Amino acid sequence: MTRVIEVPAQFDDRSFDQFAKGFAETDGRRVLFDAHATQWASPYGLVGLLAAGQALAEHGAERPLLTLPQDRDVVHYLVRTGFTRHAEELFELHGKVPRVQAHGDSDVLLEVTPVRGADDVHDVVGRIQERAAAILTGELHLDPQATMGFAMALSEACQNIVEHAGTGGWVAVQTYTWRRRLGRRVVVIAVADAGVGFRRSLEATQAKRFGDRWSDAAALEAALIQGVSRFRDPGRGQGLAGIRRYLNRWQGKLTVRSGTARMALVPPWDDDVPLAEQLPPFPGAQVLMIVPAQAG
């Protein structure tokens, strides 16, 4: 017997909670992630799906199944993003994985990339600069110096995995044109892990201070707003604050989901809520950063 978890047709940060709800209801039976009807997946969806597979693997669950999308373009996209290469390690894939040639002009600025240690962070930062600088300045009209801040934000988000997750994770970066939602081009960074999450990471140093209020939301508040870290070193806990400053300057969006809560830095162009609680639980932490094109 298997338990089927449906991958949303449009799988992104907005539909992620629907996916997480299915994942939270796993009951020991083998899991089948059914993406056959998926028509589109954002980097956030892809790294989140890998985190789900990783969580099951780390709990010793039977290797889950993953049905690939039927849509030819979607499955080609999954290959092009590097998703299927990593998915093969975590899932038993059902459906043909096509051979896809690399596109020189791809919108995929950074394929789905594992982050397990400091060397991976160096690799990610080096690769993103080679590919992203021209797009960030030419298409998103960011100041050339802003590409340094972009790499800094990416580095800090990846380091959160290395320093706090207690396990590996994934990162992916892509550009889109958001015609309906924003009417502009955006660059999206998604980072996800299936590690201990913010609440457990901060519990030893922060739970007492918050008392009865201690929760996933309180842990996010401590990390994002107050800049605290599980380390007592006063220099720690600056990474997320740096990400916030960078995104604030460029009217970007930041969301961090961990456990049952999600906190967001909401720019004027978006209608998200600053804090969502009592969401379906999901392991680890998932970070989304969106930088919109500036007025040309």
Add this chain to the structure above:
Amino acid sequence: MTRIDLRDVLKRTVSGVYGDLVTRRTGQAVRDGIEELLADVDGEQVAVIDFGTVRVLDMSCADEIVGKLLLTSGAARYFALVNLHEGHLDAIEPVLERHGLAVVAQTADGAVRVLGSLPDAARRAFGVMLSDGPAPADEIARRLAVTRDAARAAVDELLRLRLVLPDAGGYQPLRCA
């Protein structure tokens, strides 16, 4: 003056492949490399740390290289940071503020200023020494139109933070070049 090129230190201590100062581990290794280079250098010499060949500096690395270096050695040694671009400043300034530190810095366009936490009076005293030349506390008081005691206190703060040097009866900002 001792000049330290961070790219060289990175190459020597971590890897010749990396061109970026990112991650705490890299920052620790680079800071160790800087301290090793300075071990035999007289503390009265200004250690000029050159960021000109560094592409990306993240906050974790800035905390290890600049923050912790100043915390451990800043009371016994003069430091200046040179060839900083906006991206470097974005990483370094919050680190200095967080630790309550200050350092003399020269940006890539040649402008010299104090980065980090510094009382307003001390910052203005540093500014007039930079623009009008070295001076004793009395002259700084005159230039700023403040009392001698106020100027003296500002200079003492700059000396404590090792942002200025005594110079022929007066004081001058650290030289970056």
